[in-house]
Amino acid sequence: MQTGGPALPQQRSLVTEIPGPESMARLDRKKAHVADGVGTTLPVFVVAAGGGVLLDVDGNSLIDLGSGIAVTSVGNAAPGVVSRVQEQVAAFTHTCFMVTPYDGYVDVCEQLAELTPGDHAKKSALFNSGAEAVENAVKIARVATGRDAVAVFDHAYHGRTNLTMAMTAKNMPYKNGFGPFAGEVYRAPMSYPLRDGLSGPEAAARAIDVLEKQVGADNLACVAIEPIQGEGGFVVPAPGFLPALAAWAREHGVLLLADEIQTGFCRTGDWFACDDEGVVPDLVTLAKGLAGGLPLAAVTGRAELMDAVHVGGLGGTYGGNPVACAAGLGAIEEMRSHDLVGRARELGAVLERRLRALAETHPVIADVRGRGAMMAIELCEPGTTTPDAARTAAVSSACHRAGVVTLTCGTWGNVIRFLPPLAISDALLEEALDVVAEAFAATA
Incomplete structure (x- = not known):
């Protein structure tokens, strides 16, 4: 299947050295x-x-073999994306949803409610980048729980903004020289089968022990985790790790925040990586593959959590831009139809x-x-x-x-x-x- 712009020959062909x-x-x-x-x-x-x-x-x-880091999953210039974008550009490029709304934004949120894990009532807020989505998910978690602390994991990558750098594990090139970082971020050991040899439940018990002793469950707003880590090395936790972590979080009123920015939208052979073990997160952050290459990100979560934030507390000038929303709807259409x-x-x-x-x-x-x-x-x-x-x-x-x-x-x-x-x-x-x-x- 080729869903790409010009009908480019699907072959490798070198006419000069690389780079030329x-x-x-x-x-x-x-x-x-x-x-x-x-x-x-x-x-x-x-x-x-x-x-x-x-x-x-x-x-x-x-x-x-890179897809712009898991972005162009539907292909570059996929017809369903191109046609919708062209139509939207000809109509209008921007009003700011916080000033005058438009259907495209709501249509994307409706699709995300249907596609993301769980059959509970959901709402979404749209942003520009994965890091922006993660920042806003943490804001929502803190308001909804009345707690401050955020748990993350070894080898995690969550973005390049101040808070998401604090949440990211790797120093170089993402954090070096950019501190001081946001506080109340705590790191737990990740399930890494090659290196720890632990079963999923054993690795979860180790992580939970660290969080309970070093942070305290009653202080945690959320546990943020990539179901399969991205920049950290495509680390796939051992089976049972995510379900055990989710069960512990639910028991203690800690929100499970699944960072599906790289894993989402069909990439792992499910709509979302959490689907593999039936894990239903409270909040999901989305970006990359969502809009076929245009900048669009989202936080989708339980409706009562998303509504915990006061009016005006979420948003941004370009968040859910109408052209990006058109691309997102086109990309989801391509994912379904193919x-x-x-x-x-x-x-x-x-x-x-x-x-x-x-x-x-x-x-x-x-x-x-x-x-x-x-x-x-x-x-x-x-x-x-x-x-x-x-x-x-x-x-x-x-x-x-x-x-x-x-x-x-x-x-x-x-x-x-x-x-x-x-x-x-x-x-x-x-x-x-x-x-x-x-x-x-x-x-x-």
């Missing part, structure tokens, strides 16, 4: 005008994208088969993990859990030179994550994984 001369020239211009703090993983300037490929200014066609939940599972089967075969050949691969089209491999010195960040970077760089966009992540920078557009073809994915295998061989 025109991209390099434009990189000089970037250097002159863009702050150095804004980094670039692969300095190729893209002029078109669709299906599973990116076309750069030098005419190279690269296979995309059964992208099922497609993510199909892609996950291909990824798991190929990555496990690769691990049998290369003992540097210590773990293959993930669900659906959100898979990863962790690289360690063979026979150990000592991270091998150098080999990880070398493999990823080799993929880039061969025309495949790969992303790394993890607390130690030793994880390669695979986030192909759900619009990619099996043949293109198989070819990309051939390149990955060649990169492992070349860097051995």
Whole structure:
């Protein structure tokens, strides 16, 4: 299935080195005008994208295994997104929902109430970015419970604003030099099967013990957790961890805040990663895959919690922009009509088969993990859990030179994550994984 803008040939084609001369020239211009703090993983300037490929200014066609960090799940310029956006742009681009409302905002909230876990009454508030959604979810949790403390986990990533930096675990590059950070944020150990060897209930008991002793359940407004961690290394908690944590939170009046920003909207082979074990969070934060590439984020939660905040306490000038809402409705339509939940599972089967075969050949691969089209491999010195960040970077760089966009992540920078557009073809994915295998061989 290709749901991408121009009918781009779905193939890898290199006509220059990567990056090519025109991209390099434009990189000089970037250097002159863009702050150095804004980094670039692969300095190729893209002029078109669709299906599973990116076309750069030098005419190279690269296979995309990153989806703009899990954003373009429906493909770049998916028809359902493009048509709705064009229609909305022609009508009006902005009024500010807090000044004069419009149907698109309400339509998105209605869809989110239907799709997110649980059959309870729900309401939503719309924002621009995942970090903004997380900040507002914490605000809602604090008002609704009358408590201040927020629990987060080792290896967590929640954003780049002051509060979300405090909630994020990794110092470099996200936190270094940017303090002091917001207070009343406490960290508990995450279930990390490769490294702790604990069952889900055992890992949950360990985390709960830390929270009860170091914070106190009566002081906690919420426990914020990514059901599968993103930037922290695609860490999948052991089965039973999330349900045990949810049960403890519910018993003590602590709100469960599921950060589904990277895992949401079909990515893991369910609409949301919480669905895998039937966990129903009180609040869910959403962004990335929601709107096919346009900036749209949300907090969706139990209606009585969302309504706890006073009128005017939530919002923002651009939150729920009408064009972004149109894109969100188009993206959800694409997900439904193309059964992208099922497609993510199909892609996950291909990824798991190929990555496990690769691990049998290369003992540097210590773990293959993930669900659906959100898979990863962790690289360690063979026979150990000592991270091998150098080999990880070398493999990823080799993929880039061969025309495949790969992303790394993890607390130690030793994880390669695979986030192909759900619009990619099996043949293109198989070819990309051939390149990955060649990169492992070349860097051995």
